[in-house]
Amino acid sequence: MRMQDMEPVKEITNKLDGWLETLINNLPNIAVALVVLIISYFISRLVFRFTLKLTDKRIKQKSISKLVARFTAVIVVLVGLFLALGALNLGKALTGLLTGAGISGLVVGLALQGTLSNTISGIVLAFRKNLRLGDWIETNGYAGEVVDINLNYFVLREADNNTVVIPNKLIIENPFKNYTLTKKMRVSLECGVGYESDLEKVEQVTKDTIAKHYNQKELGKKVEFYYTEFGASSINYLCRFWIEGESGLDRLKAKSNAIINIKKVYNQEGFNIPFPIRTLQVDSPINIQEAERK
Known part of the structure:
Protein backbone atom coordinates (compact mmCIF):
# COMPACT_ATOMS: atom_id res chain seq x y z
CA MET A 1 0.00 0.00 0.00
CA ARG A 2 1.33 3.40 -0.87
CA MET A 3 2.05 5.97 1.86
CA GLN A 4 -0.35 8.45 0.27
CA ASP A 5 -3.22 5.99 0.72
CA MET A 6 -2.36 5.53 4.39
CA GLU A 7 -2.46 9.25 5.28
CA PRO A 8 -6.30 9.54 5.59
CA VAL A 9 -6.34 6.48 7.81
CA LYS A 10 -3.65 7.96 10.02
CA GLU A 11 -5.54 11.25 10.30
CA ILE A 12 -8.69 9.44 11.38
CA THR A 13 -6.74 7.33 13.84
CA ASN A 14 -5.04 10.39 15.29
CA LYS A 15 -8.37 12.17 15.71
CA LEU A 16 -9.89 9.13 17.40
CA ASP A 17 -6.88 8.89 19.68
CA GLY A 18 -7.20 12.56 20.51
CA TRP A 19 -10.89 12.25 21.26
CA LEU A 20 -10.28 9.19 23.40
CA GLU A 21 -7.56 10.99 25.31
CA THR A 22 -9.80 14.01 25.80
CA LEU A 23 -12.61 11.74 26.99
CA ILE A 24 -10.34 10.01 29.46
CA ASN A 25 -8.98 13.32 30.74
CA ASN A 26 -12.51 14.71 31.12
CA LEU A 27 -14.00 11.63 32.78
CA PRO A 28 -13.97 13.29 36.23
CA ASN A 29 -15.67 16.40 34.81
CA ILE A 30 -18.25 14.27 32.98
CA ALA A 31 -18.93 12.35 36.16
CA VAL A 32 -19.40 15.60 38.08
CA ALA A 33 -21.69 16.96 35.35
CA LEU A 34 -23.84 13.79 35.41
CA VAL A 35 -24.05 13.91 39.21
CA VAL A 36 -25.08 17.58 39.04
CA LEU A 37 -27.79 16.80 36.47
CA ILE A 38 -29.15 13.87 38.49
CA ILE A 39 -29.17 15.87 41.71
CA SER A 40 -30.84 18.84 40.01
CA TYR A 41 -33.50 16.50 38.61
CA PHE A 42 -34.40 15.08 42.02
CA ILE A 43 -34.25 18.52 43.61
CA SER A 44 -36.63 19.83 40.91
CA ARG A 45 -39.12 17.08 41.80
CA LEU A 46 -38.95 18.00 45.47
CA VAL A 47 -39.31 21.69 44.62
CA PHE A 48 -42.30 20.89 42.39
CA ARG A 49 -44.10 19.02 45.19
CA PHE A 50 -43.28 21.64 47.81
CA THR A 51 -44.34 24.52 45.55
CA LEU A 52 -47.54 22.70 44.60
CA LYS A 53 -48.51 22.22 48.25
CA LEU A 54 -47.66 25.83 49.01
CA THR A 55 -49.63 27.24 46.09
CA ASP A 56 -52.62 24.94 46.67
CA LYS A 57 -53.15 26.68 50.01
CA ARG A 58 -53.33 30.10 48.37
CA ILE A 59 -54.56 29.38 44.84
CA LYS A 60 -57.81 27.54 44.23
CA GLN A 61 -57.16 27.17 40.50
CA LYS A 62 -55.32 23.87 39.96
CA SER A 63 -54.05 24.85 36.52
CA ILE A 64 -52.33 27.96 37.82
CA SER A 65 -50.85 26.28 40.89
CA LYS A 66 -49.41 23.49 38.70
CA LEU A 67 -47.99 26.07 36.28
CA VAL A 68 -46.21 27.89 39.10
CA ALA A 69 -44.85 24.58 40.46
CA ARG A 70 -43.61 23.48 37.01
CA PHE A 71 -42.00 26.87 36.43
CA THR A 72 -39.97 26.62 39.64
CA ALA A 73 -38.98 23.03 38.81
CA VAL A 74 -37.78 24.06 35.34
CA ILE A 75 -35.66 26.83 36.87
CA VAL A 76 -33.94 24.26 39.10
CA VAL A 77 -33.24 21.98 36.11
CA LEU A 78 -31.84 24.89 34.08
CA VAL A 79 -29.54 25.86 36.93
CA GLY A 80 -28.31 22.26 37.08
CA LEU A 81 -27.75 22.24 33.32
CA PHE A 82 -25.69 25.41 33.42
CA LEU A 83 -23.60 24.05 36.31
CA ALA A 84 -23.02 20.80 34.38
CA LEU A 85 -21.88 22.68 31.29
CA GLY A 86 -19.57 24.75 33.46
CA ALA A 87 -18.09 21.57 34.95
CA LEU A 88 -17.34 20.35 31.40
CA ASN A 89 -15.51 23.61 30.65
CA LEU A 90 -18.01 24.36 27.90
CA GLY A 91 -18.07 28.07 28.52
CA LYS A 92 -18.56 28.92 24.85
CA ALA A 93 -21.39 26.44 24.54
CA LEU A 94 -22.98 27.90 27.67
CA THR A 95 -22.68 31.42 26.29
CA GLY A 96 -24.17 30.31 22.96
CA LEU A 97 -26.99 28.55 24.75
CA LEU A 98 -27.83 31.64 26.76
CA THR A 99 -27.67 33.82 23.65
CA GLY A 100 -29.87 31.43 21.69
CA ALA A 101 -32.33 31.19 24.55
CA GLY A 102 -32.48 34.98 24.76
CA ILE A 103 -33.12 35.41 21.04
CA SER A 104 -35.64 32.58 20.97
CA GLY A 105 -37.40 34.00 24.00
CA LEU A 106 -37.61 37.40 22.33
CA VAL A 107 -39.07 35.94 19.13
CA VAL A 108 -41.59 33.78 20.99
CA GLY A 109 -42.49 36.68 23.26
CA LEU A 110 -43.25 38.95 20.33
CA ALA A 111 -45.27 36.25 18.57
CA LEU A 112 -47.29 35.34 21.64
CA GLN A 113 -47.45 38.74 23.27
CA GLY A 114 -51.21 38.65 23.91
CA THR A 115 -51.22 35.05 25.16
CA LEU A 116 -48.26 35.59 27.47
CA SER A 117 -49.83 38.77 28.80
CA ASN A 118 -53.02 36.90 29.66
CA THR A 119 -51.04 34.05 31.25
CA ILE A 120 -49.00 36.36 33.45
CA SER A 121 -52.14 38.30 34.35
CA GLY A 122 -53.86 35.04 35.30
CA ILE A 123 -51.01 34.19 37.68
CA VAL A 124 -51.16 37.67 39.22
CA LEU A 125 -54.95 37.42 39.66
CA ALA A 126 -54.60 34.03 41.34
CA PHE A 127 -52.46 35.58 44.09
CA ARG A 128 -54.73 38.60 44.66
CA LYS A 129 -56.41 38.53 48.06
CA ASN A 130 -59.12 40.97 46.99
CA LEU A 131 -60.37 38.70 44.20
CA ARG A 132 -61.47 35.11 44.81
CA LEU A 133 -63.72 32.47 43.32
CA GLY A 134 -67.32 33.05 44.34
CA ASP A 135 -66.94 36.84 44.69
CA TRP A 136 -69.54 39.09 43.09
CA ILE A 137 -67.73 41.77 41.08
CA GLU A 138 -68.39 44.41 38.45
CA THR A 139 -65.77 45.04 35.77
CA ASN A 140 -65.49 46.00 32.10
CA GLY A 141 -69.23 46.70 31.95
CA TYR A 142 -70.25 43.28 33.36
CA ALA A 143 -71.36 42.17 36.83
CA GLY A 144 -71.54 38.64 38.16
CA GLU A 145 -70.03 35.83 40.24
CA VAL A 146 -66.42 34.80 39.63
CA VAL A 147 -66.59 31.12 38.62
CA ASP A 148 -63.13 30.57 37.12
CA ILE A 149 -59.71 32.21 36.75
CA ASN A 150 -57.48 30.23 34.42
CA LEU A 151 -54.31 30.98 32.49
CA ASN A 152 -55.98 32.82 29.62
CA TYR A 153 -59.32 34.25 30.66
CA PHE A 154 -61.58 35.26 33.51
CA VAL A 155 -65.12 33.82 33.74
CA LEU A 156 -68.14 35.58 35.27
CA ARG A 157 -71.68 34.24 35.72
CA GLU A 158 -74.19 37.08 35.52
CA ALA A 159 -77.47 37.27 37.45
CA ASP A 160 -79.37 35.92 34.40
CA ASN A 161 -77.02 32.87 34.38
CA ASN A 162 -75.20 34.00 31.25
CA THR A 163 -71.45 33.35 31.21
CA VAL A 164 -69.04 36.18 30.38
CA VAL A 165 -65.46 35.37 29.35
CA ILE A 166 -62.98 38.25 29.76
CA PRO A 167 -59.24 38.17 28.91
CA ASN A 168 -57.15 38.30 32.08
CA LYS A 169 -55.18 41.36 31.00
CA LEU A 170 -58.40 43.42 30.83
CA ILE A 171 -59.08 42.60 34.49
CA ILE A 172 -55.57 43.71 35.42
CA GLU A 173 -55.64 46.88 33.31
CA ASN A 174 -59.15 48.05 34.29
CA PRO A 175 -60.69 48.80 37.69
CA PHE A 176 -63.23 46.41 39.19
CA LYS A 177 -65.72 46.64 42.04
CA ASN A 178 -65.87 43.69 44.45
CA TYR A 179 -69.15 43.63 46.37
CA THR A 180 -68.14 40.58 48.43
CA LEU A 181 -65.28 42.30 50.23
CA GLY A 270 -103.83 57.46 52.79
CA PHE A 271 -100.72 58.79 51.11
CA ASN A 272 -101.10 59.19 47.37
CA ILE A 273 -98.39 58.14 44.91
CA PRO A 274 -99.57 60.05 41.84
CA PHE A 275 -98.99 59.02 38.27
CA PRO A 276 -98.58 61.45 35.33
CA ILE A 277 -101.88 63.03 34.19
CA ARG A 278 -102.47 64.37 30.67
CA THR A 279 -105.37 66.63 29.71
CA LEU A 280 -106.76 66.19 26.19
CA GLN A 281 -108.50 69.21 24.64
CA VAL A 282 -111.29 68.40 22.17
CA ASP A 283 -112.76 71.15 19.98
CA SER A 284 -116.42 72.05 20.53
CA PRO A 285 -119.12 70.71 18.08
CA ILE A 286 -119.55 74.22 16.61
CA ASN A 287 -115.87 74.43 15.61
CA ILE A 288 -116.03 70.90 14.19
CA GLN A 289 -119.08 71.78 11.99
CA GLU A 290 -117.36 74.92 10.70
CA ALA A 291 -114.26 72.89 9.83
CA GLU A 292 -116.39 70.38 7.91
CA ARG A 293 -118.11 73.18 5.87
CA LYS A 294 -114.76 74.50 4.80
Whole structure:
Protein backbone atom coordinates (compact mmCIF):
# COMPACT_ATOMS: atom_id res chain seq x y z
CA MET A 1 0.00 0.00 0.00
CA ARG A 2 1.33 3.40 -0.87
CA MET A 3 2.05 5.97 1.86
CA GLN A 4 -0.35 8.45 0.27
CA ASP A 5 -3.22 5.99 0.72
CA MET A 6 -2.36 5.53 4.39
CA GLU A 7 -2.46 9.25 5.28
CA PRO A 8 -6.30 9.54 5.59
CA VAL A 9 -6.34 6.48 7.81
CA LYS A 10 -3.65 7.96 10.02
CA GLU A 11 -5.54 11.25 10.30
CA ILE A 12 -8.69 9.44 11.38
CA THR A 13 -6.74 7.33 13.84
CA ASN A 14 -5.04 10.39 15.29
CA LYS A 15 -8.37 12.17 15.71
CA LEU A 16 -9.89 9.13 17.40
CA ASP A 17 -6.88 8.89 19.68
CA GLY A 18 -7.20 12.56 20.51
CA TRP A 19 -10.89 12.25 21.26
CA LEU A 20 -10.28 9.19 23.40
CA GLU A 21 -7.56 10.99 25.31
CA THR A 22 -9.80 14.01 25.80
CA LEU A 23 -12.61 11.74 26.99
CA ILE A 24 -10.34 10.01 29.46
CA ASN A 25 -8.98 13.32 30.74
CA ASN A 26 -12.51 14.71 31.12
CA LEU A 27 -14.00 11.63 32.78
CA PRO A 28 -13.97 13.29 36.23
CA ASN A 29 -15.67 16.40 34.81
CA ILE A 30 -18.25 14.27 32.98
CA ALA A 31 -18.93 12.35 36.16
CA VAL A 32 -19.40 15.60 38.08
CA ALA A 33 -21.69 16.96 35.35
CA LEU A 34 -23.84 13.79 35.41
CA VAL A 35 -24.05 13.91 39.21
CA VAL A 36 -25.08 17.58 39.04
CA LEU A 37 -27.79 16.80 36.47
CA ILE A 38 -29.15 13.87 38.49
CA ILE A 39 -29.17 15.87 41.71
CA SER A 40 -30.84 18.84 40.01
CA TYR A 41 -33.50 16.50 38.61
CA PHE A 42 -34.40 15.08 42.02
CA ILE A 43 -34.25 18.52 43.61
CA SER A 44 -36.63 19.83 40.91
CA ARG A 45 -39.12 17.08 41.80
CA LEU A 46 -38.95 18.00 45.47
CA VAL A 47 -39.31 21.69 44.62
CA PHE A 48 -42.30 20.89 42.39
CA ARG A 49 -44.10 19.02 45.19
CA PHE A 50 -43.28 21.64 47.81
CA THR A 51 -44.34 24.52 45.55
CA LEU A 52 -47.54 22.70 44.60
CA LYS A 53 -48.51 22.22 48.25
CA LEU A 54 -47.66 25.83 49.01
CA THR A 55 -49.63 27.24 46.09
CA ASP A 56 -52.62 24.94 46.67
CA LYS A 57 -53.15 26.68 50.01
CA ARG A 58 -53.33 30.10 48.37
CA ILE A 59 -54.56 29.38 44.84
CA LYS A 60 -57.81 27.54 44.23
CA GLN A 61 -57.16 27.17 40.50
CA LYS A 62 -55.32 23.87 39.96
CA SER A 63 -54.05 24.85 36.52
CA ILE A 64 -52.33 27.96 37.82
CA SER A 65 -50.85 26.28 40.89
CA LYS A 66 -49.41 23.49 38.70
CA LEU A 67 -47.99 26.07 36.28
CA VAL A 68 -46.21 27.89 39.10
CA ALA A 69 -44.85 24.58 40.46
CA ARG A 70 -43.61 23.48 37.01
CA PHE A 71 -42.00 26.87 36.43
CA THR A 72 -39.97 26.62 39.64
CA ALA A 73 -38.98 23.03 38.81
CA VAL A 74 -37.78 24.06 35.34
CA ILE A 75 -35.66 26.83 36.87
CA VAL A 76 -33.94 24.26 39.10
CA VAL A 77 -33.24 21.98 36.11
CA LEU A 78 -31.84 24.89 34.08
CA VAL A 79 -29.54 25.86 36.93
CA GLY A 80 -28.31 22.26 37.08
CA LEU A 81 -27.75 22.24 33.32
CA PHE A 82 -25.69 25.41 33.42
CA LEU A 83 -23.60 24.05 36.31
CA ALA A 84 -23.02 20.80 34.38
CA LEU A 85 -21.88 22.68 31.29
CA GLY A 86 -19.57 24.75 33.46
CA ALA A 87 -18.09 21.57 34.95
CA LEU A 88 -17.34 20.35 31.40
CA ASN A 89 -15.51 23.61 30.65
CA LEU A 90 -18.01 24.36 27.90
CA GLY A 91 -18.07 28.07 28.52
CA LYS A 92 -18.56 28.92 24.85
CA ALA A 93 -21.39 26.44 24.54
CA LEU A 94 -22.98 27.90 27.67
CA THR A 95 -22.68 31.42 26.29
CA GLY A 96 -24.17 30.31 22.96
CA LEU A 97 -26.99 28.55 24.75
CA LEU A 98 -27.83 31.64 26.76
CA THR A 99 -27.67 33.82 23.65
CA GLY A 100 -29.87 31.43 21.69
CA ALA A 101 -32.33 31.19 24.55
CA GLY A 102 -32.48 34.98 24.76
CA ILE A 103 -33.12 35.41 21.04
CA SER A 104 -35.64 32.58 20.97
CA GLY A 105 -37.40 34.00 24.00
CA LEU A 106 -37.61 37.40 22.33
CA VAL A 107 -39.07 35.94 19.13
CA VAL A 108 -41.59 33.78 20.99
CA GLY A 109 -42.49 36.68 23.26
CA LEU A 110 -43.25 38.95 20.33
CA ALA A 111 -45.27 36.25 18.57
CA LEU A 112 -47.29 35.34 21.64
CA GLN A 113 -47.45 38.74 23.27
CA GLY A 114 -51.21 38.65 23.91
CA THR A 115 -51.22 35.05 25.16
CA LEU A 116 -48.26 35.59 27.47
CA SER A 117 -49.83 38.77 28.80
CA ASN A 118 -53.02 36.90 29.66
CA THR A 119 -51.04 34.05 31.25
CA ILE A 120 -49.00 36.36 33.45
CA SER A 121 -52.14 38.30 34.35
CA GLY A 122 -53.86 35.04 35.30
CA ILE A 123 -51.01 34.19 37.68
CA VAL A 124 -51.16 37.67 39.22
CA LEU A 125 -54.95 37.42 39.66
CA ALA A 126 -54.60 34.03 41.34
CA PHE A 127 -52.46 35.58 44.09
CA ARG A 128 -54.73 38.60 44.66
CA LYS A 129 -56.41 38.53 48.06
CA ASN A 130 -59.12 40.97 46.99
CA LEU A 131 -60.37 38.70 44.20
CA ARG A 132 -61.47 35.11 44.81
CA LEU A 133 -63.72 32.47 43.32
CA GLY A 134 -67.32 33.05 44.34
CA ASP A 135 -66.94 36.84 44.69
CA TRP A 136 -69.54 39.09 43.09
CA ILE A 137 -67.73 41.77 41.08
CA GLU A 138 -68.39 44.41 38.45
CA THR A 139 -65.77 45.04 35.77
CA ASN A 140 -65.49 46.00 32.10
CA GLY A 141 -69.23 46.70 31.95
CA TYR A 142 -70.25 43.28 33.36
CA ALA A 143 -71.36 42.17 36.83
CA GLY A 144 -71.54 38.64 38.16
CA GLU A 145 -70.03 35.83 40.24
CA VAL A 146 -66.42 34.80 39.63
CA VAL A 147 -66.59 31.12 38.62
CA ASP A 148 -63.13 30.57 37.12
CA ILE A 149 -59.71 32.21 36.75
CA ASN A 150 -57.48 30.23 34.42
CA LEU A 151 -54.31 30.98 32.49
CA ASN A 152 -55.98 32.82 29.62
CA TYR A 153 -59.32 34.25 30.66
CA PHE A 154 -61.58 35.26 33.51
CA VAL A 155 -65.12 33.82 33.74
CA LEU A 156 -68.14 35.58 35.27
CA ARG A 157 -71.68 34.24 35.72
CA GLU A 158 -74.19 37.08 35.52
CA ALA A 159 -77.47 37.27 37.45
CA ASP A 160 -79.37 35.92 34.40
CA ASN A 161 -77.02 32.87 34.38
CA ASN A 162 -75.20 34.00 31.25
CA THR A 163 -71.45 33.35 31.21
CA VAL A 164 -69.04 36.18 30.38
CA VAL A 165 -65.46 35.37 29.35
CA ILE A 166 -62.98 38.25 29.76
CA PRO A 167 -59.24 38.17 28.91
CA ASN A 168 -57.15 38.30 32.08
CA LYS A 169 -55.18 41.36 31.00
CA LEU A 170 -58.40 43.42 30.83
CA ILE A 171 -59.08 42.60 34.49
CA ILE A 172 -55.57 43.71 35.42
CA GLU A 173 -55.64 46.88 33.31
CA ASN A 174 -59.15 48.05 34.29
CA PRO A 175 -60.69 48.80 37.69
CA PHE A 176 -63.23 46.41 39.19
CA LYS A 177 -65.72 46.64 42.04
CA ASN A 178 -65.87 43.69 44.45
CA TYR A 179 -69.15 43.63 46.37
CA THR A 180 -68.14 40.58 48.43
CA LEU A 181 -65.28 42.30 50.23
CA THR A 182 -67.78 44.26 52.32
CA LYS A 183 -70.77 42.78 54.12
CA LYS A 184 -72.77 46.00 53.95
CA MET A 185 -74.25 47.82 50.98
CA ARG A 186 -76.45 50.87 50.53
CA VAL A 187 -79.78 50.73 48.72
CA SER A 188 -81.26 53.84 47.09
CA LEU A 189 -85.01 54.17 46.53
CA GLU A 190 -86.72 57.01 44.65
CA CYS A 191 -90.43 57.75 44.86
CA GLY A 192 -92.92 60.63 44.93
CA VAL A 193 -96.02 61.67 46.87
CA GLY A 194 -98.92 63.95 46.03
CA TYR A 195 -98.75 67.68 46.64
CA GLU A 196 -101.54 67.41 49.23
CA SER A 197 -99.45 65.08 51.43
CA ASP A 198 -98.04 65.97 54.86
CA LEU A 199 -94.38 65.86 53.91
CA GLU A 200 -93.05 65.57 57.45
CA LYS A 201 -95.36 62.64 58.16
CA VAL A 202 -94.42 60.97 54.87
CA GLU A 203 -90.75 61.24 55.81
CA GLN A 204 -91.26 59.80 59.29
CA VAL A 205 -93.50 56.93 58.13
CA THR A 206 -91.05 55.99 55.36
CA LYS A 207 -88.08 55.97 57.73
CA ASP A 208 -89.94 53.90 60.31
CA THR A 209 -91.03 51.37 57.68
CA ILE A 210 -87.50 50.89 56.39
CA ALA A 211 -86.00 50.69 59.90
CA LYS A 212 -88.59 48.09 60.90
CA HIS A 213 -87.47 45.64 58.20
CA TYR A 214 -83.78 46.60 58.07
CA ASN A 215 -82.36 47.37 61.51
CA GLN A 216 -79.97 50.21 60.86
CA LYS A 217 -78.65 50.36 64.43
CA GLU A 218 -77.19 46.87 64.14
CA LEU A 219 -75.36 48.01 61.02
CA GLY A 220 -74.19 51.22 62.68
CA LYS A 221 -76.09 53.31 60.13
CA LYS A 222 -79.36 55.19 59.75
CA VAL A 223 -82.07 55.69 57.15
CA GLU A 224 -81.54 58.82 55.05
CA PHE A 225 -84.49 60.67 53.50
CA TYR A 226 -84.28 63.71 51.22
CA TYR A 227 -86.89 65.50 49.14
CA THR A 228 -85.29 66.17 45.78
CA GLU A 229 -87.68 68.11 43.53
CA PHE A 230 -91.14 69.44 42.74
CA GLY A 231 -92.14 67.08 39.97
CA ALA A 232 -94.84 67.46 37.32
CA SER A 233 -97.41 65.62 39.43
CA SER A 234 -95.59 64.75 42.67
CA ILE A 235 -93.00 65.85 45.18
CA ASN A 236 -90.15 63.40 44.69
CA TYR A 237 -87.77 62.07 47.32
CA LEU A 238 -84.68 59.88 47.70
CA CYS A 239 -84.48 57.33 50.50
CA ARG A 240 -81.22 55.51 51.26
CA PHE A 241 -80.67 52.67 53.73
CA TRP A 242 -78.14 49.92 54.49
CA ILE A 243 -78.46 46.15 54.29
CA GLU A 244 -76.29 43.09 54.88
CA GLY A 245 -75.49 41.81 51.41
CA GLU A 246 -72.69 40.89 49.03
CA SER A 247 -74.23 40.88 45.54
CA GLY A 248 -76.40 42.88 43.19
CA LEU A 249 -79.15 40.31 43.76
CA ASP A 250 -79.23 41.17 47.48
CA ARG A 251 -79.70 44.83 46.58
CA LEU A 252 -82.57 44.05 44.18
CA LYS A 253 -84.33 41.89 46.78
CA ALA A 254 -84.00 44.59 49.44
CA LYS A 255 -85.27 47.30 47.10
CA SER A 256 -88.24 45.18 46.01
CA ASN A 257 -89.13 44.35 49.63
CA ALA A 258 -88.90 48.03 50.60
CA ILE A 259 -91.23 49.08 47.76
CA ILE A 260 -93.83 46.47 48.80
CA ASN A 261 -93.82 47.53 52.46
CA ILE A 262 -93.82 51.27 51.74
CA LYS A 263 -96.81 50.85 49.40
CA LYS A 264 -98.74 48.97 52.12
CA VAL A 265 -98.06 51.66 54.70
CA TYR A 266 -98.94 54.46 52.27
CA ASN A 267 -102.28 52.76 51.56
CA GLN A 268 -102.99 52.57 55.29
CA GLU A 269 -102.03 56.21 55.89
CA GLY A 270 -103.83 57.46 52.79
CA PHE A 271 -100.72 58.79 51.11
CA ASN A 272 -101.10 59.19 47.37
CA ILE A 273 -98.39 58.14 44.91
CA PRO A 274 -99.57 60.05 41.84
CA PHE A 275 -98.99 59.02 38.27
CA PRO A 276 -98.58 61.45 35.33
CA ILE A 277 -101.88 63.03 34.19
CA ARG A 278 -102.47 64.37 30.67
CA THR A 279 -105.37 66.63 29.71
CA LEU A 280 -106.76 66.19 26.19
CA GLN A 281 -108.50 69.21 24.64
CA VAL A 282 -111.29 68.40 22.17
CA ASP A 283 -112.76 71.15 19.98
CA SER A 284 -116.42 72.05 20.53
CA PRO A 285 -119.12 70.71 18.08
CA ILE A 286 -119.55 74.22 16.61
CA ASN A 287 -115.87 74.43 15.61
CA ILE A 288 -116.03 70.90 14.19
CA GLN A 289 -119.08 71.78 11.99
CA GLU A 290 -117.36 74.92 10.70
CA ALA A 291 -114.26 72.89 9.83
CA GLU A 292 -116.39 70.38 7.91
CA ARG A 293 -118.11 73.18 5.87
CA LYS A 294 -114.76 74.50 4.80
